[in-house]
Amino acid sequence: MAEKILLTGGAGYIGSHTYVALLAASYEVTILDNFQNANRSVIDRLEQLTGQPVSFAEADIRDATTLAGLFAEYQFDAVVHFAALKAVSESVERPLDYFDVNISGLINLLRVMDAAGCRNIVFSSSATVYGVPDETPTPETAEFRAMNPYGQTKISGEQILNQLTAADDRWNVGILRYFNPAGAHDSALIGEDPRDIPNNLMPFIAKVAAGELEELQVFGDDYDTPDGTGVRDYIHVDDLAKGHVLSLAALLGDGQSHLVNLGTGEGHSVLEMVSAYKRASNRDVPYRITERRAGDVPVYVARADKAEEILGFKTERNLDEMCASSWKWIAGPHSSEDPGPEEKG
Ligand code: NAD
Ligand code: UFG
Numbered sequence: 001m002a003e004k005i006l007l008t009g010g011a012g013y014i015g016s017h018t019y020v021a022l023l024a025a026s027y028e029v030t031i032l033d034n035f036q037n038a039n040r041s042v043i044d045r046l047e048q049l050t051g052q053p054v055s056f057a058e059a060d061i062r063d064a065t066t067l068a069g070l071f072a073e074y075q076f077d078a079v080v081h082f083a084a085l086k087a088v089s090e091s092v093e094r095p096l097d098y099f100d101v102n103i104s105g106l107i108n109l110l111r112v113m114d115a116a117g118c119r120n121i122v123f124s125s126s127a128t129v130y131g132v133p134d135e136t137p138t139p140e141t142a143e144f145r146a147m148n149p150y151g152q153t154k155i156s157g158e159q160i161l162n163q164l165t166a167a168d169d170r171w172n173v174g175i176l177r178y179f180n181p182a183g184a185h186d187s188a189l190i191g192e193d194p195r196d197i198p199n200n201l202m203p204f205i206a207k208v209a210a211g212e213l214e215e216l217q218v219f220g221d222d223y224d225t226p227d228g229t230g231v232r233d234y235i236h237v238d239d240l241a242k243g244h245v246l247s248l249a250a251l252l253g254d255g256q257s258h259l260v261n262l263g264t265g266e267g268h269s270v271l272e273m274v275s276a277y278k279r280a281s282n283r284d285v286p287y288r289i290t291e292r293r294a295g296d297v298p299v300y301v302a303r304a305d306k307a308e309e310i311l312g313f314k315t316e317r318n319l320d321e322m323c324a325s326s327w328k329w330i331a332g333p334h335s336s337e338d339p340g341p342e343e344k345g
Contacts, residue, residue, distance in 0.1 A: 002028040003252055004074050008061050008109065009082030011038035014124070014181055014240060016046060016190045018080060021241035023050050027248070030055040030074055032067075033083065038193070045189040045334060061105040064112055071116035078120035078252060079113060080244055081106065084153070087199060088128075088295070091150035102153035106160060120251045122174040122244055123161055125154045127233075127261070127300045129177060136267075137233075139303040140177070140259055147295055158259075165257050172255045174247035179233035179263030179302045181240050183322035184329035191329030192237075201273060202234070202322070206330040209283040216285060218270050220292035223299075229270035231299040233263040236317035236325070246311040256310075263302025264315045272319075280323035281331075 005022060009015045010031030016038075022029050031043070031054060043054050055074075059066040061083045070076075084102045085091065091098040106123075113119060130138050131145025146152040158175055165171045182202045184191030197213070198204045207213040221228035243262045250256055268276070274285050307313035329335050 002026055003077040004028045004030070005248065006030055006032060006070065006074070006076045006079045007082065008032045008079065009084065009124075010056075011035060011040075011042045012082055013192045014178070014237060015080075015082040016042050017185055017237045017241040018082070018244045019046055019054075020049060020185060020190070021238070021245050022080075022248070023052070025245045025249075027245075028055075030057065030070065030076070032057045032059050032061070032070065034058060034060045036085070041334070042190060049185070049187050049189045062101065062108050064108050067109065067112040068115065071112060071118060076116070076118050078118065078122070078248055079109065080122045080248065081109060082124050084124065086150065088148050088150050089199065091153075092148050095149035098149045098153050102150075103156050103160075106157050110160070110164065119168075119171045120248075121161070121172075122176060122247045122251065123157060125158055125175050125177045126151070127177055127179045127263070127302065129155050129158065130300070132297050133300075136299045137265055137301045137303040138261070140261055140306055147297070171257070172251040173257045174251050175259040176243060176247055177259075177261045177302075178240060179235055179261065179300060181237045182234040183236045183238070183317065183325040185238060186325055186328070188325075188328045188332035189334060191326065191335060193335065201232070201270060202277075202326060205273060205277045205285055206326050208285050208287075209277055209281040209327065210330050211283075214286070216274065216287040217290040218274075218287050219290060219296060221289045222292075225269055225299060227269050227271050230296060231267040231269050231301065233265065233267055233301040234273070234319060234322055235263050235315060236322050239264075239315040239317050243307065243311070243313050246313050250311055258310050260307035260310060260313070261302040261304060262307055262313065263304050265302055265304035267299060267301040268319055273323075276319050277323045277327070280320060281327040
């Protein structure tokens with residue numbers, strides 16, 4: 001019988017792509033999302049993409065009663081936990097909201113899981129737990145360094161999960177530290193929703209290429225990198241989604257907890273990203289070099305061998321494919337759908 005998975009935050013960017021990958025791997029999936037940062041039409045588009053109705057609950061991960069009801073109804077075998085707030089600058093302004101959703105929300109979920117006897121969880125962590133790392137490519141053994149409240153919530157989430165598995169070996173936990181997700185599903189039905197002015201590089205470049213924003217500000221060209229601009233390990237969101245399928249298979253198969261980076265092991269600078277996007281979109285991407293962004297890390301590149309060794313994870317999609325799929329999504333009909341003010345926070 002197909003194993004049943006609860007996908008919190010499944011209407012979001014990475015969650016929606018992971019939903020498609022989990023269905024392709026024959027899991028039975030229920031999405032839980034409160035649409036704090038997602039468009040309701042994602043659910044219809046997932047139905048269109050997969051040709052199946054989506055099992056879906058509109059709820060908040062901090063709502064224990066609703067969560068317990070879902071566990072009683074569906075008897076989940078595992079949870080893939082994406083639901084979180086993720087804007088770094090907002091976390092500096094409103095730290096309590098971040099602690100509440102990302103930490104209290106996680107604890108609430110774990111309590112409900114424990115009571116329901118479901119003790120398998122895949123947790124979305126981030127390269128941000130490394131702060132400014134001493135070593136690049138950065139191995140999983142690098143120390144925790146919180147740069148902001150958001151980063152602190154990911155460190156705390158990992159520590160909570162590690163202490164839980166140490167206290168009770170019935171828990172199986174997969175901690176996945178994502179580097180920089182980019183691109184969209186090839187169907188152009190789902191992607192990163194870029195309606196607000198984006199903070200992140202790829203959606204910002206996409207909007208400049210589409211003519212919706214005038215120019216990209218390149219935050220500093222005096223870093224100790226080949227062209228002086230910031231370097232990141234961009235990973236295609238569909239590769240990232242497959243990492244979750246492998247992580248779940250490991251937890252539900254031999255019950256082995258694991259902690260891995262999910263990245264390609266290759267870095268690209270801001271200016272390389274601009275060139276790649278210009279090639280993919282055949283549009284100009286005007287840019288201007290400005291001051292460094294406060295709190296920015298010069299280089300984030302993953303040591304990617306542990307995920308391959310433990311999970312058999314290997315990325316398949318290159319930078320050109322990330323840019324081409326992003327452009328297909330941005331230029332398509334769905335990326336700028338407006339759900340109305342009450343539907344997106
Ligand atoms: P996203 O905002 O697109 O998705 C998160 C989803 O969670 C959204 O659909 C949102 O509506 C939902 N959500 C938020 N608060 C909720 C709550 N209280 N109850 C129920 N649902 C709630 O973000 P994403 O980029 O898909 O990120 C998914 C996860 O990956 C997050 O945990 C994020 O911190 C982590 N992560 C993201 C990146 C990145 O660059 N995108 C990098 C590293 C880690
Ligand atoms: N950048 C610009 N101009 C922009 C936006 C970004 O030059 O308008 C540069 C940044 O300075 C950086 C690079 O592009 O050098 C990537 O920046 P992003 O904001 O896209 O990504 P970050 O790596 O800074 O942060 C993201 C998430 C974090 C997460 C981290 C993991 O926002 O939450 O990836 O690597 F922790």
